[in-house]
Amino acid sequence: MKKEASFTVTPWEVSGEVDYDKLIKEFGTGKISSSLLQKFKDLHPLLRRGIYYSHRDLDLWIKDAEAGKKVSIVTGRGPSEKMHLGHLVPFIVAKSLQDKYNCNVYIPISEDEKFFIKSNLSFEDAQKFADDNVIDILALGFKPDKTFIVRDFSYQNLYKHSCKVAKLISYSTAKAAFGLKNENNIGWTFYPAVQATHILLPQFVSGSHRTIVPVGVDQDPFIRLTRDIAEHSSLGFVKPGAIHAKFIPGLRGSAKMSSSDAETDVIYLSDSSDEVKRKINKHAFSGGKDTLEEHRKLGGNPDIDISYQYLRMFFESDDKKLEKIYKDYKSGKLLSGELKAILIEKVSSFLKDHQKKRDLAKKQVDKFILK
Amino acid sequence: MKKEASFTVTPWEVSGEVDYDKLIKEFGTGKISSSLLQKFKDLHPLLRRGIYYSHRDLDLWIKDAEAGKKVSIVTGRGPSEKMHLGHLVPFIVAKSLQDKYNCNVYIPISEDEKFFIKSNLSFEDAQKFADDNVIDILALGFKPDKTFIVRDFSYQNLYKHSCKVAKLISYSTAKAAFGLKNENNIGWTFYPAVQATHILLPQFVSGSHRTIVPVGVDQDPFIRLTRDIAEHSSLGFVKPGAIHAKFIPGLRGSAKMSSSDAETDVIYLSDSSDEVKRKINKHAFSGGKDTLEEHRKLGGNPDIDISYQYLRMFFESDDKKLEKIYKDYKSGKLLSGELKAILIEKVSSFLKDHQKKRDLAKKQVDKFILK
Numbered sequence: 001m002k003k004e005a006s007f008t009v010t011p012w013e014v015s016g017e018v019d020y021d022k023l024i025k026e027f028g029t030g031k032i033s034s035s036l037l038q039k040f041k042d043l044h045p046l047l048r049r050g051i052y053y054s055h056r057d058l059d060l061w062i063k064d065a066e067a068g069k070k071v072s073i074v075t076g077r078g079p080s081e082k083m084h085l086g087h088l089v090p091f092i093v094a095k096s097l098q099d100k101y102n103c104n105v106y107i108p109i110s111e112d113e114k115f116f117i118k119s120n121l122s123f124e125d126a127q128k129f130a131d132d133n134v135i136d137i138l139a140l141g142f143k144p145d146k147t148f149i150v151r152d153f154s155y156q157n158l159y160k161h162s163c164k165v166a167k168l169i170s171y172s173t174a175k176a177a178f179g180l181k182n183e184n185n186i187g188w189t190f191y192p193a194v195q196a197t198h199i200l201l202p203q204f205v206s207g208s209h210r211t212i213v214p215v216g217v218d219q220d221p222f223i224r225l226t227r228d229i230a231e232h233s234s235l236g237f238v239k240p241g242a243i244h245a246k247f248i249p250g251l252r253g254s255a256k257m258s259s260s261d262a263e264t265d266v267i268y269l270s271d272s273s274d275e276v277k278r279k280i281n282k283h284a285f286s287g288g289k290d291t292l293e294e295h296r297k298l299g300g301n302p303d304i305d306i307s308y309q310y311l312r313m314f315f316e317s318d319d320k321k322l323e324k325i326y327k328d329y330k331s332g333k334l335l336s337g338e339l340k341a342i343l344i345e346k347v348s349s350f351l352k353d354h355q356k357k358r359d360l361a362k363k364q365v366d367k368f369i370l371k
Numbered sequence: 372m373k374k375e376a377s378f379t380v381t382p383w384e385v386s387g388e389v390d391y392d393k394l395i396k397e398f399g400t401g402k403i404s405s406s407l408l409q410k411f412k413d414l415h416p417l418l419r420r421g422i423y424y425s426h427r428d429l430d431l432w433i434k435d436a437e438a439g440k441k442v443s444i445v446t447g448r449g450p451s452e453k454m455h456l457g458h459l460v461p462f463i464v465a466k467s468l469q470d471k472y473n474c475n476v477y478i479p480i481s482e483d484e485k486f487f488i489k490s491n492l493s494f495e496d497a498q499k500f501a502d503d504n505v506i507d508i509l510a511l512g513f514k515p516d517k518t519f520i521v522r523d524f525s526y527q528n529l530y531k532h533s534c535k536v537a538k539l540i541s542y543s544t545a546k547a548a549f550g551l552k553n554e555n556n557i558g559w560t561f562y563p564a565v566q567a568t569h570i571l572l573p574q575f576v577s578g579s580h581r582t583i584v585p586v587g588v589d590q591d592p593f594i595r596l597t598r599d600i601a602e603h604s605s606l607g608f609v610k611p612g613a614i615h616a617k618f619i620p621g622l623r624g625s626a627k628m629s630s631s632d633a634e635t636d637v638i639y640l641s642d643s644s645d646e647v648k649r650k651i652n653k654h655a656f657s658g659g660k661d662t663l664e665e666h667r668k669l670g671g672n673p674d675i676d677i678s679y680q681y682l683r684m685f686f687e688s689d690d691k692k693l694e695k696i697y698k699d700y701k702s703g704k705l706l707s708g709e710l711k712a713i714l715i716e717k718v719s720s721f722l723k724d725h726q727k728k729r730d731l732a733k734k735q736v737d738k739f740i741l742k
Contacts, residue, residue, distance in 0.1 A: 112534050123535055123605065152530070159523070159530035163483050164494055166558030171542075174557050186545050187537030190561035234494065 009218050012179060014256045020053060020217070020246055027220050029054045029244060036062070044096040044317075046089060046245070051313055054217060056227070057241035061210045065101040070209045072202040073097055074240070076108035076150075077137065079130040084266045085314070085347075086248040086257035088140070090214040092314075093243070095140050097212070098147070105147045106205070106370075107137060108198035112152040116187035127153060134365060136269050139357040148370040150201060152194060155370055161204045166193035168229040177225050196226040203230075203237040205370070210238055216256075217244040248313065253285030253306055270355070273348040280307065280344050281337075287329070288336030299332035300339070307336075307343040315346035380589050383550060385627045391424060391588070391617055398591050400425045400615060407433070415467040415688075417460060417616070422684055425588060427598070428612035432581045436472040441580045443573040444468055445611070447479035447521075448508065450501040455637045456685070456718075457619040457628035459511070461585040463685075464614070466511050468583070469518070476518045477576070477741075478508060479569035483523040487558035498524060505736060507640050510728040519741040521572060523565060526741055532575045537564035539600040548596050567597040574601075574608040576741070581609055587627075588615040619684065624656030624677055641726070644719040651678065651715050652708075658700070659707030670703035671710070678707075678714040686717035 007016030009023060024031055032055050039062050040047040065071045075090040077083075094105045115126040134149055152158055174180055174192040197204070199222070202211045213223060220242065227239040247256040250265030257266055264283045267276060287305030289295035302308040308329060316322045325342065328334035378387030380394060395402055403426050410433050411418040436442045446461040448454075465476045486497040505520055523529055545551055545563040568575070570593070573582045584594060591613065598610040618627040621636030628637055635654045638647060658676030660666035673679035679700060687693045696713065699705035 112530075115534060116538055153534065154527075154531065156525075156527055159483075159533075160525065162530075163486060163524065163558050166561065167487055167556050169557050170554050171551070171557055171560050172553045175553070180542070182543045182546070183541050185538050186540050186542055186561050186564050187534050189542050190537065190557050190564075193557050193561075 011218050011221055014218055014247055016255070018247065018255065023217055024054050027054075027217070027224075029056055029220065029242075030058075031055075032058065032243070043100060044092055046093050046313055047096060049312055050246075051089075051248075052093065052214065052243045052245050054244040055242060056223065057210070057239065058212060058243055061212045061241050064210045065103065070103075070206070071101065072104040072106060072206075072209065072211050074106045074108070074199055074201060074211055074213045075215075076110060076198050077133055078110045078113050079126065079133040080114070080259065081129055082268050082270055083133055083136045084257060084259060084268045085310075086266075088136075088269070089216075089245055089248055091137050091140055093214045093245075095142055098143060102143075103146065104202060104206075105142055106150060106198075106201045107134075107142075107148065107368075108150040108152065108201060109134060110152055110191075110194065110198070112187065112194060113191050116185055116191060134368075135358050135361050136354075138361040138364060138368060139354055141357070142368070144364065144367040147368050148201075148205070149365075149368045150198070150370050157204070158194070158197065161200070162190075162193045162197045164234060165196045165200065165229065166190065168232055168234070169193055169196070169225070173225070177221055192222075192225065195222055196229065199223065199226040199240050200230060200235070200237055203235075203240075208237050210241060212241045212243060214243050214245065216247060218247075220244060249285075249306060249309060251279060251283045251285070251306060253304070267347060267351075269351065271351060273352065276347050276351065277344050280340050280347070284340055284343070286336045286340075288339075289332075292335070295335060296332045300329045300334070300336060302326050302329045305329065305336075305339065307339045310343055311346065315343065315350065382589050382592055385589055385618055387626070389618065389626065394588055395425050398425075398588070398595075400427055400591065400613075401429075402426075403429065403614070414471060415463055417464050417684055418467060420683055421617075422460075422619075423464065423585065423614045423616050425615040426613060427594065428581070428610065429583060429614055432583045432612050435581045436474065441474075441577070442472065443475040443477060443577075443580065443582050445477045445479070445570055445572055445582055445584045446586075447481060447569050448504055449481045449484050450497065450504040451485070451630065452500055453639050453641055454504055454507045455628060455630060455639045456681075457621075457637070459507075459640070460587075460616060460619055462508050462511055464585045464616075466513055469514060474517070475573060475577075476513055477521060477569075477572045478505075478513075478518065478739075479521040479523065479572060480505060481523055481562075481565065481569070483558065483565060484562050487556055487562060505739075506729050506732050507725075509732040509735060509739060510725055512728070513739070515735065515738040518739050519572075519576070520736075520739045521569070521741050528575070529565070529568065532571070533561075533564045533568045535605060536567045536571065536600065537561065539603055539605070540564055540567070540596070544596070548592055563593075563596065566593055567600065570594065570597040570611050571601060571606070571608055574606075574611075579608050581612060583612045583614060585614050585616065587618060589618075591615060620656075620677060620680060622650060622654045622656070622677060624675070638718060638722075640722060642722060644723065647718045647722065648715050651711050651718070655711055655714070657707045657711075659710075660703075663706070666706060667703045671700045671705070671707060673697050673700045676700065676707075676710065678710045681714055682717065686714065686721065 007018045073094045075094045098105050109130045111126040111130040178192050180189050223242045230237040230239045250257040252265045254265050285306040287301035378389045444465045446465045469476050480501045482497045482501040549563050551560050594613045601608040601610045621628040623636050625636050656677040658672035
């Protein structure tokens with residue numbers, strides 16, 4: 001909800017060079033401090049390397065988790081035709097926290113939202129995309145007895161819960177928070193209640209307790225809206241917490257990986273090894289120098305190099321190996337093509353594995369659906 | 372949706388002396404013709420005595436019904452603390468048509484609507500009122516295998532169906548049809564989709580076919596809204612039909628019986644014989660003359676006498692007996708007190724019976740709930 005000369009971050013637009021510390025001030029969230037970061041030590045790179053950098057009530061959530069109290073995680077998906085690497089971020093994080101704290105994870109699938117917003121999307125296709133996305137999510141290996149997929153079109157209690165929430169949100173408030181327009185359909189204008197219900201699902205299902213929602217920092221206005229109503233006497237819940245991620249850059253180095261630049265900016269979970277190789281070689285933004293001689297002499301810049309960034313965020317979990325890559329690239333010892341080759345190998349191997357796990361996950365879906 | 376010097380009829384306001392024929396022109400509905408009325412010959416007084424006087428596609432509905440094709444009826448209830456006589460009207464009619472044509476009746480209970488609209492109504496009370504109202508409705512004797520109660524908070528497919536409908540209604544359209552305001556909560560602004568879903572329920576549940584909704588004529592704008600979307604390619608339904616009732620006057624002779632004048636204008640289904648006697652004797656608007664002498668000499672006016680009107684609409688099904696009452700009252704042979712005594716006896720006996728049937732209906736509710 002912010003516009004500056006240099007950058008824009010709203011739930012509908014991310015552009016320019018984002019000043020993440022400024023967003024913390026603007027949104028009134030907390031920085032994930034070094035003492036909190038300590039708790040992430042043995043977790044996924046996305047957590048321990050500061051991609052998740054800001055939070056609301058994470059300290060209270062960890063405290064309860066460590067005291068053996070019930071805590072849980074919510075992270076949902078607005079299903080699209082196919083998922084890309086960036087879409088996995090909150091799920092990887094949820095899985096990592098589930099593994100460490102053995103907590104419940106609730107995964108709402110907002111097929112309704114997509115159906116309302118996309119005028120040409122049929123009811124059947126909205127569900128087909130959801131079916132497919134659920135498989136990608138479950139392929140990550142969530143625990144069947146502790147993970148609950150909520151399909152908006154079929155979860156028995158969704159409307160009932162959403163009614164309770166809807167009564168607490170005026171059209172004016174929803175309009176301001178979600179940028180609603182008069183010509184939008186009334187499913188769309190109701191959806192803010194459903195979204196807040198998603199965030200409150202663990203508490204609707206199993207009573208008041210601490211929850212955390214991993215989100216991109218641009219999504220924080222929705223967290224705030226939900227925190228504003230959670231403690232209302234008719235609900236009696238705890239304000240939901242959140243951890244906020246920086247944006248995952250696109251392959252070309254765009255601010256946020258997005259399917260609107262599908263061919264050049266995005267790695268899909270369904271991409272073949274050949275596609276991965278071609279995309280990275282052709283499009284991955286490089287921090288290397290223009291010529292071999294220059295690169296050898298002056299070195300590359302890993303901080304702006306997408307291949308290095310993807311290794312740091314997703315694919316090289318070994319800190320020492322990552323450090324060596326960083327140094328070698330910076331010194332000019334490691335060439336751009338060689339760095340890309342490392343990433344290509346890692347991504348191909350990850351996706352091959354993921355695609356295999358998808359086949360297994362397909363048969364397990366029913367175990368995860370909250371009826 | 373109509374304002375004249377002489378009368379006002381909108382879904383939110385009914386006042387003045389209603390010109391029912393003018394409403395037919397205004398709304399573009401059809402008058403229930405004498406040939407259609409013929410079909411009602413052996414049905415409840417509300418049908419055969421012209422209280423239901425206007426329609427949309429009733430002719431097509433009856434044609435299909437008589438050809439043995441599937442037809443059904445929808446009539447719902449926004450649950451209130453307790454039901455009064457006026458509330459029974461569409462249900463009596465639905466029952467009468469079910470008995471004659473052996474058709475399905477769908478009864479949506481909009482506990483959500485009341486919850487959204489009444490700021491002080493709790494979620495629990497909205498359901499409690501619905502529980503109670505359902506018993507009053509079932510006490511009328513609907514067929515268990517052909518009657519489906521749909522509770523908005525618990526019917527599994529309600530939200531899914533409503534999503535399909537919601538996508539076809541813009542906020543602007545809903546705002547115009549339902550008088551929505553920006554400060555209304557977003558449950559309220561979504562409700563038009565739920566209401567249209569109610570009207571389309573038989574077709575959602577068992578495919579495209581002719582349906583009829585008995586409504587007060589003031590509710591026709593909602594029928595029109597639903598007819599406008601029913602045939603959309605994403606639904607593929609038949610436009611729902613309707614039959615429109617004139618207003619049931621209040622005890623004091625007000626235009627429409629309403630709980631806002633509970634004590635003086637309304638007979639509740641839970642009223643005791645003593646209450647009925649007291650209310651009718653004290654408040655029932657009389658068409659009689661001021662003095663016994665005058666009445667004997669000049670006669671009363673049954674056409675404005677509430678006791679006579681209630682006998683005509685609800686309680687004296689024997690046409691010959693009714694005609695005798697009419698003549699005797701008009702001639703002055705029958706006094707106002709005597710006419711009231713006839714009504715008191717009929718109402719007391721009806722309510723005593725109803726209250727007994729309620730006790731039986733309580734145990735049957737589960738058989739009727741659509742899951």
